[in-house]
Amino acid sequence: MVIFAPIFAICAFASCGGYYGHLQVKVDCSDRRQSNLSIDIDFGYPFRLQEVHFKAPLCETKREEILFLDGDFSSAAQFFLTVGVFAFLYSLLATIVYVFYQNKYLKNNRGPLVDFVVTVIFSFMWLISSCCWAKTLSDIKTVTNPTQVLLLISACRAQQNKCMATREPLWSQLNTSVVFGFVNVVLWVGNIWFVFKETGWYKTGQRYPTRSASGKRSSEMRQRLYSESSFEQPEEGLGPQPSRQDSFNQQVNRQGSFNQSQVSLSLPHAYLGKPVNYDRDNKVSSQGPIIFVNKM
Structure with missing residues (x-):
């Protein structure tokens, strides 16, 4: 101008x-x-x-x-x-x-x-x-x-x-x-x-803008709520965190599944021996090759 x-x-x-x-x-x-x-x-x-x-x-x-x-x-x-x-x-x-x-x-x-x-x-x-x-x-x-x-x-x-x-x-x-x-x-x-x-x-x-009293109170309330929420939540992760009981159950299930995977990977050991035949009175009538299974 x-x-x-x-x-x-x-x-x-x-x-x-x-x-x-x-x-x-x-x-x-x-x-x-x-x-x-x-x-x-x-x-x-x-x-x-x-x-x-x-x-x-x-x-x-x-x-x-x-x-x-x-x-x-x-x-x-x-x-x-x-x-x-x-x-x-x-x-x-x-x-x-x-x-x-x-x-x-x-x-x-x-x-x-x-x-x-x-x-x-x-x-x-x-x-x-x-x-x-x-x-x-x-x-x-x-x-x-x-x-x-x-x-x-x-x-x-x-x-x-x-x-x-x-x-x-x-x-x-x-x-x-x-x-x-x-x-x-x-x-x-x-x-x-x-x-x-x-x-x-x-x-x-x-x-440095001037704020009214109501604006100051609202900003203080927002800051207080933000500080409380940040104190309750852990630092890592942005989503909702599980409770202690749920985390413990997940850890137990994870350990059990790990043990089962280890058991499933181990194979049974077989031993050949002479067979044994039983009659009606549960007496040994003849013996043949016997297979012993070692269960893990």
Whole structure:
């Protein structure tokens, strides 16, 4: 936004300082002895209207009178133009620093702090000067109103004489200066936020944000629950851990299955001997090869 500040500042003070107003009236005397059909009244910046004079005819005699406008409005106009010029110079300097000396600008946080203070001051000055200039412009329009100017002429106070304005001043340029003044107010006030973000005050607030009492209580409760849950659970593993009885049963089953695998791998030993035949009375009738099985 600081890039547009020099442009609007130039438009504000140039439209005010470069104004030139022209008013033309005519006086037509009834006896036709003396008339002036073109009385020119010129005025402009710094609007010291009490120094603006013009000559008007006296219809009773052949002489002319010198008249002056009323009011000195130079203070408000010069104040508005001075604020515009200094705002233009500072915004131009700030733009150069932002573009070419960014590292020096951010060093030790002095640049943003100075920029913030100056921006606040110019915002306030633009507001005061724009309001004063708007009120002053309204007074200038009243003083230079053709009706008020004709009342200053002695010949126009007589009903038999004819007086009228042939040309009125244009106020579009001064109206534009007031508009640009308030545009600068909005521009500089909006720039306060962007400059404040570069200061250490904003960065400190972002680094250590303030929390309410309810937020602190909720965070403490979450921390307490997290610490209790982390104390009950073992360090290894993310899933649910089995109880002591279940782990003991799994260990016993694992040991039994290991013993069974060892037994199943061992083969029985067979021994051949003579066979033995038994009769009905369980007596040995004959003997043959006998097989002895050694069970493990």
